Amino acid sequence: MYDNATALLLVDLQVDFMPTGMLPVGDGDAVVPLANALMPKYRTVVATQDWHPANHKSFAANHPWRKPGQVIDLNGLPQVLWPIHCVQDSWGAEFVSTLDTSAITEVFRKGTDPEIDSYSGFYDNGQRKSTGLADWLRGRGIEEVHVMGLATDYCVKYTVLDALREGFRTLLIEDGCREVELVPGDGERAVQEMREAGAKIARHAELG
Ligand code: VGL
Ligand code: ZN
DSSP: OOOTTEEEEEEOOBGGGSTTSSSOOTTGGGGHHHHHHHGGGOSEEEEEEEOBOTTOTTBGGGSTTOOTTOEEEETTEEEEOBOSOOBTTSGGGSBOTTSOGGGOOEEEEEOOSTTSOOOSSSBOTTSOSBOSHHHHHHHTTOOEEEEEEEOIIIIIHHHHHHHHHTTOEEEEEEEEEEOOOSSTTHHHHHHHHHHHHTOEEEOGGGOO
């Protein structure tokens, strides 16, 4: 059991990010048993949920003649276009059925504004609107977060960078993550970026 000031953050363990989902993360299902094993060790477990309206502008299908993987300018920010995924109330947006959701303390949803994407569980990609996660954590006396989930090079990375910016000691559970890797090497580069920003990187077996 960790002390009460440490929370586990589970990033986007949803059907659409599993290998058979709409935005498949290779081997993404392999981290679910790890999440289940870790949850009972924390008093506070937060799960983020990518939660897009069907008209979300991160979907390639909502732009004529665009396909997934292309990058556009969306309201002044570069935006990777994705397949339709994690549409609010759809099956693909649900937590994967193998995840033990009974141990989750609170769920934070993100990506609900169709005009801006939100990889981080804390803020949208323009740092314009907060999900309330940082204040919620502080309200519970949390000082340190342990982060795992999907995908290393997008939602995990931005969640970790924002956690650090918000002043939380932040540890990445490296073997609890998998990457999308639109470009080969993106996963490794993301881990490097998190390390340089001040995150501790550990494998789950090394956790206290
Ligand atoms: C994610 C791309 C689009 C993620 C979410 O969870 O990493 N990636 N939406
Ligand atoms: Zn998304």
